[in-house]
Amino acid sequence: MTQSELTPGIVSGRLPEDRLESNFSDLHPAYDEHEAAVAADRCYFCYDAPCVTACPTEIDIPLFIRQISTGMDEAAAKTIFEQNILGGMCARVCPTENLCEQACVREAAEGKPVEIGRLQRHATDSLMERNVHPFTRGAPTGKRIAVVGAGPAGLACAHRLAMKGHDVVLFDSRSKAGGLNEFGIASYKTPNDFAQAEVDWLLQIGGIEVELGKRLGEGLSIEDLTDQYDAVFLGIGLAGVNALRAPGEDKEEVRDAVNFIAELRQTSDLSMLPIGRHVVVVGGGMTAVDAAVQSKLLGAEEVTMVYRRGRDRMAASVFEQDLAASKGVRIITHAQPVAVHGNGSVREVEFEYTKDGPNGLEPTGETFRLAADQLFKAIGQRLEGAPAGMMLSDGKITVTGAGRTSVEKVWAGGDCAAGGDDLTVTAVAEGRDAAEDIHAQLMG
Amino acid sequence: MADLTTEFVGIKSPNPFWLASAPPTDKEYNVRRAFDAGWGGVVWKTLGLDPHVVNVNGPRYGVLHGGDRRVMGINNIELITDRPLETNLREIKAVKRDYPDRAMIVSLMVPCEEWAWKEILPKVEETGADGIELNFGCPHGMSERGMGSAVGQVPEYIEMVTRWCKQNTRMPVIVKLTPNIADIRKPARAAHAGGADAVSLINTINSITSVDLDQMAPEPTIDGKGTHGGYCGPAVKPIALNMVSEIARDPETAHLPISGIGGVSTWRDVAEFLALGAGTVQVCTAAMTYGFKIVEEMAAGLSEWMDAKGYASIDEVTGRAIPNVTDWQYLNLNYVTKARIDQDACIKCGRCYAACEDTSHQAIAMKPGRVFEVIDEECVACNLCVNVCPVEDCITMEELPTGQTDPRTGKVVAGEYANWTSHPNNPAAKAAE
Ligand SMILES: Cc1cc2nc3c(=O)[nH]c(=O)nc-3n(C[C@H](O)[C@H](O)[C@H](O)COP(=O)(O)OP(=O)(O)OC[C@H]3O[C@@H](n4cnc5c(N)ncnc54)[C@H](O)[C@@H]3O)c2cc1C
Ligand SMILES: Cc1cc2nc3c(=O)[nH]c(=O)nc-3n(C[C@H](O)[C@H](O)[C@H](O)COP(=O)(O)O)c2cc1C
Ligand code: SF4
Numbered sequence: 001m002t003q004s005e006l007t008p009g010i011v012s013g014r015l016p017e018d019r020l021e022s023n024f025s026d027l028h029p030a031y032d033e034h035e036a037a038v039a040a041d042r043c044y045f046c047y048d049a050p051c052v053t054a055c056p057t058e059i060d061i062p063l064f065i066r067q068i069s070t071g072m073d074e075a076a077a078k079t080i081f082e083q084n085i086l087g088g089m090c091a092r093v094c095p096t097e098n099l100c101e102q103a104c105v106r107e108a109a110e111g112k113p114v115e116i117g118r119l120q121r122h123a124t125d126s127l128m129e130r131n132v133h134p135f136t137r138g139a140p141t142g143k144r145i146a147v148v149g150a151g152p153a154g155l156a157c158a159h160r161l162a163m164k165g166h167d168v169v170l171f172d173s174r175s176k177a178g179g180l181n182e183f184g185i186a187s188y189k190t191p192n193d194f195a196q197a198e199v200d201w202l203l204q205i206g207g208i209e210v211e212l213g214k215r216l217g218e219g220l221s222i223e224d225l226t227d228q229y230d231a232v233f234l235g236i237g238l239a240g241v242n243a244l245r246a247p248g249e250d251k252e253e254v255r256d257a258v259n260f261i262a263e264l265r266q267t268s269d270l271s272m273l274p275i276g277r278h279v280v281v282v283g284g285g286m287t288a289v290d291a292a293v294q295s296k297l298l299g300a301e302e303v304t305m306v307y308r309r310g311r312d313r314m315a316a317s318v319f320e321q322d323l324a325a326s327k328g329v330r331i332i333t334h335a336q337p338v339a340v341h342g343n344g345s346v347r348e349v350e351f352e353y354t355k356d357g358p359n360g361l362e363p364t365g366e367t368f369r370l371a372a373d374q375l376f377k378a379i380g381q382r383l384e385g386a387p388a389g390m391m392l393s394d395g396k397i398t399v400t401g402a403g404r405t406s407v408e409k410v411w412a413g414g415d416c417a418a419g420g421d422d423l424t425v426t427a428v429a430e431g432r433d434a435a436e437d438i439h440a441q442l443m444g
Numbered sequence: 445m446a447d448l449t450t451e452f453v454g455i456k457s458p459n460p461f462w463l464a465s466a467p468p469t470d471k472e473y474n475v476r477r478a479f480d481a482g483w484g485g486v487v488w489k490t491l492g493l494d495p496h497v498v499n500v501n502g503p504r505y506g507v508l509h510g511g512d513r514r515v516m517g518i519n520n521i522e523l524i525t526d527r528p529l530e531t532n533l534r535e536i537k538a539v540k541r542d543y544p545d546r547a548m549i550v551s552l553m554v555p556c557e558e559w560a561w562k563e564i565l566p567k568v569e570e571t572g573a574d575g576i577e578l579n580f581g582c583p584h585g586m587s588e589r590g591m592g593s594a595v596g597q598v599p600e601y602i603e604m605v606t607r608w609c610k611q612n613t614r615m616p617v618i619v620k621l622t623p624n625i626a627d628i629r630k631p632a633r634a635a636h637a638g639g640a641d642a643v644s645l646i647n648t649i650n651s652i653t654s655v656d657l658d659q660m661a662p663e664p665t666i667d668g669k670g671t672h673g674g675y676c677g678p679a680v681k682p683i684a685l686n687m688v689s690e691i692a693r694d695p696e697t698a699h700l701p702i703s704g705i706g707g708v709s710t711w712r713d714v715a716e717f718l719a720l721g722a723g724t725v726q727v728c729t730a731a732m733t734y735g736f737k738i739v740e741e742m743a744a745g746l747s748e749w750m751d752a753k754g755y756a757s758i759d760e761v762t763g764r765a766i767p768n769v770t771d772w773q774y775l776n777l778n779y780v781t782k783a784r785i786d787q788d789a790c791i792k793c794g795r796c797y798a799a800c801e802d803t804s805h806q807a808i809a810m811k812p813g814r815v816f817e818v819i820d821e822e823c824v825a826c827n828l829c830v831n832v833c834p835v836e837d838c839i840t841m842e843e844l845p846t847g848q849t850d851p852r853t854g855k856v857v858a859g860e861y862a863n864w865t866s867h868p869n870n871p872a873a874k875a876a877e
Contacts, residue, residue, distance in 0.1 A: 034513075037512075037513075038511070038512045041512060042511075044793045044795060046792075046793040046794050046795065047793070047794030047795060047797050047810075048794055048810075050814065105792055105793040108791045108792065109834070109835065
C-alpha cells in the first residue's frame, strides 16, 4: 500500500484493510446472553412506562425486556414486531438517547438508562437470525393498494396492509428497496448488509409485489394509481437536497453528503473508495455527522464539520456529536460558508462567523478559510416529486389524522409528510398507522 | 476498637465467625485455608461411623438466582463426610494442634443407639477438639436412615441422645436443630432438658429449587430423577432469624447459648443474628459462593458498627433486640403512620402506584406528569410501596402525632398504647369496663 492519511488530493486506500474493517464494524456490538440478562434485569417494569410513551411506535418495552429476562427472546421479538416491523433496524439506528432511553427512569435516577436499544437488538436478532417471520396474512380482502417508496414508511405500511389480507404493490425509483436504510444510514450502524436482509425477511409475509426502478412522476402518475388501486400510500422521503447558495458551489468535488453516503453504502470494497486528505462538511444534522465520521474512518487526515448555529441547535444528538468528536472530527459552530475557492476543483472553503442576534443569525464580518479537497453539503433534504396539486405545508405533504392527504384515496407518511421527526422509527409509525387507517376505511 | 473475641460455652475464638459443618470444613486443606483467612472457628463436616457413606456422583446442588446470577439460595443433596473416620480424626488433630486459638467443633451423626455414641466420643475427644455439635438437622438421605432430621423432629430422641453425649464426654455439646418442624421451641427445650450446652440453628430446609422442564425432573437431576434437598443461603435468613429469636425469648430456654446459622453473608447479617440472641454465627453458603475472604469484610464491618454504636464486646450485642420481639397481639394499635413520597427523590417509575392500586388499598394517586401522591384517606400504612420503590428512602412511613385525626378512620390518634387484647372487636377482649 502506498497511500496514507497524508497523501495529498483525493485517493482511495488511505488505510489498510484491517483498519477499514474495524472502523466500519458494528458501533454497538450485540450482547451475549448473559450481558442481555444483566441489562434486562435493570428494568423496573414501570407502571405506564415513560419509555413506551417516548417511542414513536409505542413498543411495549417493559414487557419485551421482561420476556428477555425470563429467557424468551423470541417472544420478546414478537412483542417488538407487533408494534414495529422494522424493530431490528430501529434497534440499531434510533437515537435512543433522545427517545426511550432518555425517558427511562434510571436515566433520571443514575444517569444510566436501561440499554433499551441494545436489548431490542438482542431480541429481534434472535428471530431474524433464524429467518423466522412471526406473522401470517389475514384472509384475502380482494383490495389492492399501491405503496410508493420502499423506505421505512413504505415498508411498514406495506407489511401491515399485507398482514390484513390486502394485496400490495410496492414501487420504488431506486434499484434496491430499503430507502435510507439502504442508502443513508451510517455503515457502522447497520453492517453486514442488514438492510437488505431485513427487507427480505419483512417480505416473507407475502402479498407484497415489489416494483423497483419505478418513479412516481415518470411513467407512474398519481391519477393512474388512484384509478387502478383502492388506495395509495406515499412514502417517498426527501429526494431533493438544499443548496448552499455560496459562490463557487458548482466547482468539482463539491457534493451532496447524501450522495457520498449512498455511494459509500453501496461500495463493496471500501479500500477502493476515494476520499480527500482535507474534507469539509457543512451542516449540523445526522447526515453531516455521518458524512464527516465516515470520511474520517476512510482515512481523511483532517475532517471539519461546520455548522452555522450553536451546538445546542444541532439536529445531531449529543451522542452523535460526541461520536464525531471521538473519531477525530473537528466541529466548528457559528460559521457559515460564504465562498468556495479553487481552480476547477474546490481547494478552500471560506466561512464567516455568525452570532445570534435579535433577528436571528447575524454575520460578524470575520472570516476564515479551510483547506478542502472535498466539500460535502449536508444542510437538509427537501421533498421532490410530490404530485401536483397536493397540499403542502412547510414544503412537505400536508396530512391529517393517520396520514390522510388532501387527495382522495391517497395517504402519506415518513419524511415526505409534514409533522414528526425525520427518523426511521417515526417513518415506521406513520406507515403503520396509515395502513391501519386505510384498512379501516376500505373495510368500513 | 471493639473486642470481637468470643467465649461460647467455654470455647474461645478470636471472633464469632465460624464456618458451619459443610464442604468448607470437609477436610484439613480447606480448614487450614479458612484459619489462615481469619475465621474464628469451624464446625468440622459431620462425622459418622465407618463404613463411611457415599455421595451421588452427579450434581448435588440446585440454586435460586437473583439478578446477574447472584446466588440467593442453594440446596444440596450431599450427605455427611464420605471419608473414613480415622482420616478425619487425624486431620482434626493436626489442625487443632497448629491453630490452638481457633474453635474446633466436631459435628457428629451416628445411629440413635448409645453404643454408637460411646464408641465415637472418646475418639473425638482424643483429637483435642473443643466441642461437639450433634447434627440432628440433615433433611435428606441421612433422615431416611433414622438419623439427622429424623431425630431432630422428635424431641424425646433429642433429649435422649443429648443426655448420652453429656454422660460420655467432657466436651461441650451443641445441638444443631432442624428447621423442618412446626415449633422450633420444642426441640430446643428438649436439647436443654438433655443438658445441652448450646443449640445451633438452622440446618437446611427441605426444598426443591427448580424443575428441569425438558427432563420433567427436579434439579439437581441425577440420571433423570431428582430428590428434595436442603436449602440454605441468603434466602433462608428470615426463617433462621425468627427461629433464633423464638428460642431466645422462650422463658424455658432464655439463657441457652445459640450459634446462629442460615444465610449469614455480611457483617450486618452477623449483627442481626447476635441481636436476636446468637453468641456466634456459622457460615456456609456465603463462603461457598465467594470463598473464605469474606470474613475480612465481616470482621471490619462488625467492629466498625460496634464502635459507632459504642458496643465494646460481642456479649453486649447478643440478645439486644430480644426485648423488642413480641407477639402480634401486643403491637400498639394506636400507632398510626402514613406513607410519604419524597417528590425530589422520586424517579417516577410508578411501581408504588401499581402495587397499591392493583394489590393494596388504592391509596396512591397518579397525577399528570407522573406525580405520585399518597391519599391519606385510603392509606392503611401497609408499607408495600416502601418495599417496592427502587429508590431507598424515597417513600417513608411518617407517624401521625397524637391528637391528629386519621383521615382514613376519622379517629383521633390516641396517645396511649392499646393492643388487640383489649380491642372491642376482639371476642376474647378483657375490656376494662
Ligand atoms: C445520512 C442519513 C443518516 C440518517 N441516520 C439516521 C439514524 O441514524 N437514525 C434515524 O432514526 N434516522 C436517520 N436518518 C433519517 C431516516 O433515514 C429517515 O427519517 C427515514 O429513512 C425516512 O423514511 P422514509 O420511508 O420516509 O423515507 P426514505 O427512507 O427516504 O425512503 C423513501 C423511498 O422512496 C423512494 N422514492 C423517492 N421518490 C420517489 C418517487 N418519486 N417514486 C418512487 N420512489 C421514490 C426512494 O428511492 C426511497 O427508497 C438519516 C438520514 C440520512 C439522510
Ligand atoms: C453442601 C452442604 C452440605 C452440608 N452438610 C452438612 C453436614 O454435613 N452437617 C451439618 O450439620 N450441616 C450441613 N450443612 C448445613 C450447613 O452447615 C448450614 O447449616 C446451612 O447451610 C445453613 O447455613 P448457610 O445459609 O450459611 O449456608 C450442609 C450445607 C451444604 C450447603
Ligand atoms: S403504605 Fe400501603 S396503603 Fe399506604 S400508600 Fe403505601 S402501598 Fe398504599
